[in-house]
Amino acid sequence: MTSPDLLLKAYCTMLLARRLEEKITAIYRAGGIAGGVYVGRGQEALSAALGHSLRRGVDIFAPLIRDQAGRLAFGEDPAEGPRTYLGRATGPMRGRDGNVHRGRPSEGMPAMISHLGTMTSVVCGMLLARRMQGRETGVGATSLGDGATSTGAFHEGLNLAAVEKLPLVMVVANNQYAYSTPTSRQFVCADLVDKAVGYGIQGHTCPGNDLSECLNTIGKAVADARGGGGPQLIVAPFLRLSGHGEHDDAFYVDPALREGPLGRDCVDIAREQVLASGAADEETLATMAGEIADIVATATATAQKDPLPDPYAETWQALKTSCPA
Amino acid sequence: MTSPDLLLKAYCTMLLARRLEEKITAIYRAGGIAGGVYVGRGQEALSAALGHSLRRGVDIFAPLIRDQAGRLAFGEDPAEGPRTYLGRATGPMRGRDGNVHRGRPSEGMPAMISHLGTMTSVVCGMLLARRMQGRETGVGATSLGDGATSTGAFHEGLNLAAVEKLPLVMVVANNQYAYSTPTSRQFVCADLVDKAVGYGIQGHTCPGNDLSECLNTIGKAVADARGGGGPQLIVAPFLRLSGHGEHDDAFYVDPALREGPLGRDCVDIAREQVLASGAADEETLATMAGEIADIVATATATAQKDPLPDPYAETWQALKTSCPA
Amino acid sequence: MSEINYIDAIRKALHDAMADDPGVFLYGQDIGAFGGAFKATKGLYETFPGRVLDCPISEDAMSGLALGAAIEGMRPVIEMQFADFSTVGLNQIINNCATHFYRTGIPAPVVFRLPSGGTPGSGPFHSQSMEALYAHYPGLIVFTPATVADAYSMLREAIAIDDPVIFCEHKLLYRWLKEDSIRGDGLPWHRARVARVGKHATVVTHAAMVHEALRAADQLSEDGWEIEVVDLRCAKPLDRTTILGSLARTGRLLALGEAFPFGGVTAEVVSIAATEGFELLDAPPQRLNSRDTPIPYQPDLWRAHRPTAESIQAALRRLLAF
Amino acid sequence: MSEINYIDAIRKALHDAMADDPGVFLYGQDIGAFGGAFKATKGLYETFPGRVLDCPISEDAMSGLALGAAIEGMRPVIEMQFADFSTVGLNQIINNCATHFYRTGIPAPVVFRLPSGGTPGSGPFHSQSMEALYAHYPGLIVFTPATVADAYSMLREAIAIDDPVIFCEHKLLYRWLKEDSIRGDGLPWHRARVARVGKHATVVTHAAMVHEALRAADQLSEDGWEIEVVDLRCAKPLDRTTILGSLARTGRLLALGEAFPFGGVTAEVVSIAATEGFELLDAPPQRLNSRDTPIPYQPDLWRAHRPTAESIQAALRRLLAF
Numbered sequence A, B: 001m002t003s004p005d006l007l008l009k010a011y012c013t014m015l016l017a018r019r020l021e022e023k024i025t026a027i028y029r030a031g032g033i034a035g036g037v038y039v040g041r042g043q044e045a046l047s048a049a050l051g052h053s054l055r056r057g058v059d060i061f062a063p064l065i066r067d068q069a070g071r072l073a074f075g076e077d078p079a080e081g082p083r084t085y086l087g088r089a090t091g092p093m094r095g096r097d098g099n100v101h102r103g104r105p106s107e108g109m110p111a112m113i114s115h116l117g118t119m120t121s122v123v124c125g126m127l128l129a130r131r132m133q134g135r136e137t138g139v140g141a142t143s144l145g146d147g148a149t150s151t152g153a154f155h156e157g158l159n160l161a162a163v164e165k166l167p168l169v170m171v172v173a174n175n176q177y178a179y180s181t182p183t184s185r186q187f188v189c190a191d192l193v194d195k196a197v198g199y200g201i202q203g204h205t206c207p208g209n210d211l212s213e214c215l216n217t218i219g220k221a222v223a224d225a226r227g228g229g230g231p232q233l234i235v236a237p238f239l240r241l242s243g244h245g246e247h248d249d250a251f252y253v254d255p256a257l258r259e260g261p262l263g264r265d266c267v268d269i270a271r272e273q274v275l276a277s278g279a280a281d282e283e284t285l286a287t288m289a290g291e292i293a294d295i296v297a298t299a300t301a302t303a304q305k306d307p308l309p310d311p312y313a314e315t316w317q318a319l320k321t322s323c324p325a
Numbered sequence C, D: 001m002s003e004i005n006y007i008d009a010i011r012k013a014l015h016d017a018m019a020d021d022p023g024v025f026l027y028g029q030d031i032g033a034f035g036g037a038f039k040a041t042k043g044l045y046e047t048f049p050g051r052v053l054d055c056p057i058s059e060d061a062m063s064g065l066a067l068g069a070a071i072e073g074m075r076p077v078i079e080m081q082f083a084d085f086s087t088v089g090l091n092q093i094i095n096n097c098a099t100h101f102y103r104t105g106i107p108a109p110v111v112f113r114l115p116s117g118g119t120p121g122s123g124p125f126h127s128q129s130m131e132a133l134y135a136h137y138p139g140l141i142v143f144t145p146a147t148v149a150d151a152y153s154m155l156r157e158a159i160a161i162d163d164p165v166i167f168c169e170h171k172l173l174y175r176w177l178k179e180d181s182i183r184g185d186g187l188p189w190h191r192a193r194v195a196r197v198g199k200h201a202t203v204v205t206h207a208a209m210v211h212e213a214l215r216a217a218d219q220l221s222e223d224g225w226e227i228e229v230v231d232l233r234c235a236k237p238l239d240r241t242t243i244l245g246s247l248a249r250t251g252r253l254l255a256l257g258e259a260f261p262f263g264g265v266t267a268e269v270v271s272i273a274a275t276e277g278f279e280l281l282d283a284p285p286q287r288l289n290s291r292d293t294p295i296p297y298q299p300d301l302w303r304a305h306r307p308t309a310e311s312i313q314a315a316l317r318r319l320l321a322f
């Protein structure tokens, strides 16, 4: 059973992620962000549970597109998101890359590229390196969507993790759609977790919008990986509660899904669970919501005041090595 | 139960494939073939069973590296192999491609490229096209090795077949090694057929060196695919009885495997099965062996007499379209 | 009369090709009821039932499937959601599709639509111009239309061609570029177009850079410089005749492209000029490409990374001053 | 004294790098006890237990793994079984490894060893020279050693460099090229070498073509022509100084390469000559590449597909006659 304290902590992270992304969306709608905005609405429970199951400084977390909550749980500064979306020189990507492609690889958080599935093998490499160096490897966690399971990169990476028996924790956020594509056009297995046996690894499932279940299941999977149980595949179904990006009104989402159990908002479920656990009462949560609003306001204000990169000062060096011409 | 006639026919094909490849190897060892020679020694039962389960003119067969027997069963002229190895202008590849990369795509036999796994989706495309054209699709069969299951192309192709519910028959020839690499460095699932459930498709297994079993299992899988059962995954374990290529002495093969049941030569097993079935007696088989020797001699002699391509007459056109400069 | 933009022209070309030839079908991510990430296929799913298929996120398999379908007589048009993701299908494209006719004698009429090029905020993985990779490999034709009319006519031609065509459509032009009609000048696909006639220097370029070049030429015309702009249209094979013809008139060449600097189309254009048009040149040919780094996300950085009317103008002034 | 060949030099470089730096490890198909398809790693599995790993047939994952290991401070050396199969890992190489330093500031010291180039009977998928693809993308360094000494020293340098290096080793040279020792001339990796001094024309080339060029130069010397041969060694970045320096001496350029003709290294070399060395040129620069078709299997066709001493000689005679 999940401890009430952990539930509260994770709920708090979820709410911070939700509010932060709402603010980023507002800036986007006001024309302040170029490109797109991609939010984790609906995925906060799963993502926060993953982030809180990891130990910063020991473990690796390779977040994907909808992992704002997991990032915060893993210790990302709330200003990193706004800084990156706003292309600030102070953000981890210094304006060179944007939105969800941020990371601090030397702090255990690699920076994803867009090509789906590709971060799987990168995490494998990090884990393998640590093992070769005789260091404590920690576990290496990453997530991807139902759609990304169709990529060769997912397959090759997961299989390689199994062959090398690496402590990889792979979370599949099955949010029923890949952009507009329903899962029926993505795979036909009864449950994505059925893939685990074909890789010879352990599989787990949990409802992706149920914080308590996510914490339990992921906590166990992480412990198994840490204990030498090899790669762990966690499949968590729920519904994406946003468009693919904030430009997308998601007209294609089946209303039955919205109204069914997968469509329940994880934030609402988590709130009920927190209250039921006794970790906090309505009043405490109200105070907390106020504090979160402050954090969001400060993070975005900070980012907005931060300097932009200076194209005239840019040296355009793709290499660390300097080569005389 | 396999009919005695089919057993005999398939055994005959196996033996022809074996002798033909022995002859090609002899030419290679005498310095008559550039590049390498890759034989199906040990895989003849599986391959012949696949080829004989298909209907030329209706079905598609995309052979891979060790499918000389399946090619013959599907109707390939025995001279095609020698012609292609010898780079003759008369071969299907006209010297432009060699050895096992031959095919006649417009006759239902695509020509493989080297990159493992890639033919899976090509067969899918052929099947999809036929379905869209409202033609009888036939089934589309292809094979690959234990090693090729690690490729992203295999995964993407098989999954796509499942999503499109195509009559793809995928035979995994698990010959225990990918070049020198044992299966333990390739996958860790208990049995490769465990992958089927993760793709939501039917899985089958049979001992790859047992002709009768191969005919039964593949016959059933082909019938299932033909009957609308979607993709079929057949996994057949046995031992490669050659090196990876004829340059390779396969020193790395575990002697225990050679001496165990996987190491039994499928030609010996098939011969016993034919005799036991009553389809032929020793005398008939001796006559048959003589005929096969003649076929092999004729095929290679023909190929050797055939003209080489003329580099001076070559127009070097990679495009069908002619573009004025 | 209503205006038609570049993406409308693409949609219309797909529509008309499907209406004319039952062998044409579309395969790609989110191209069905959703109409595609850029709405290039909007409405086609409804108009042509069963011929516009949403596919899994499997660029390798999509590309292999295209070859298989072509072998059986279809004319698949594959939409890559962004050109950048075609790297995942590149092996099937360059090694399977592109070699097929040479190896087997059976043509592979497949079209890969690659939404290409940079837009503000699209960053390193949604901005690439991949002509260099595909043009390098034998067996592929590479189109890079720069006008609404070409978007239409060249896509029709791409689908009609019996070989694999890489169709690089520029995302920046999708909605920005509008014309009164899709009627073009009937130039065959393998001919470059003199998009602007001049006499002092030639800019040879393609795709979105045609418009930057035209802007630069406008600006320079205020100082009396007459800049000729050649729109390559087809990046491979290159139209040597038109390139050299223009050089014969102007004697000065700027090869301009949005792709990365090493190799690629601009290097090939300069090479053609230098090897075949040496005596036509009154000054060293010049090149202008993007910077040799990944394409930055932040809009100011992005604008400094790619050539613009301003940097083209500067390059032309140097060329004219020689 | 015993002779050492090109593949021995590679093996020794791997050995010495592993002996010197515990961060170096090897990852590839069949490179363990088997010693690799070409025996480049023979014996290393035994000498360095746990540091030479056989991997699954997963070029994408191998390449991604290399980046991850580099992030954690290792120096992975990936063996592609043949250069041609690196297309399957290309996405990870050009989009993940190559962009990493620019995007994150964290360097990615990984080496991809690509057994490259044609040999008789190796055909369209075991013969490719892939410099053009990798050199086009920012963030990669591309080595193409042509000598035994360079095979050794440049591989050592590749492993020491903090950026991703594509190491194109030429299969034709593996056993054919022998020298008395691996001791070279100490040229830094970013410098091209004047492999033969001449005064009438310069051939700029790399990898196996260096030897074809030297043969052609020998043949032409019988007629009194002194041909300079520049061995690029590093295909990206190119050593403009040495190229232009040679042109200053000879005034005539033949850019020679084994890769496909469109774009690539020879186009880049000609472009450098034309844009930066225009006034040095006494004749139009020339290019010679392979044919623009897949690489044929049959040995006579193959020999007619690639440049050879004979076709180089013919190209040089045309250039000298200008």
Ligand SMILES: Cc1ncc(C[n+]2csc(CCOP(=O)(O)OP(=O)(O)O)c2C)c(N)n1
Pocket: A065, A066, A114, A115, A116, A144, A145, A146, A147, A148, A149, A151, A173, A175, A177, A178, A179, A240, A244, C029, C057, C059, C081, C085, C088
């Ligand atoms: C290889 C590749 N192909 C296509 C895309 C374009 N793309 C970006 S997100 C996306 C949908 C992803 O769906 P899923 O994996 O289910 O994740 P979700 O967005 O639902 O969280 C697609 C197709 C991509 N990023 N990478």
Ligand SMILES: Cc1ncc(C[n+]2csc(CCOP(=O)(O)OP(=O)(O)O)c2C)c(N)n1
Pocket: B065, B066, B114, B115, B116, B144, B145, B146, B147, B148, B149, B151, B173, B175, B177, B178, B179, B240, B244, D029, D057, D059, D081, D085, D088
């Ligand atoms: C993508 C790719 N990587 C590497 C190779 C080189 N290669 C050719 S055959 C082979 C081993 C194949 O093993 P398996 O799939 O088990 O088939 P088998 O040879 O045992 O029949 C390898 C690694 C290749 N052809 N394609």
Ligand SMILES: [Mg+2]
Pocket: A145, A146, A147, A173, A174, A175, A176, A177, A178, A179
């Ligand atoms: Mg999804």
Ligand SMILES: [Mg+2]
Pocket: B145, B146, B147, B173, B174, B175, B176, B177, B178, B179
């Ligand atoms: Mg095998």
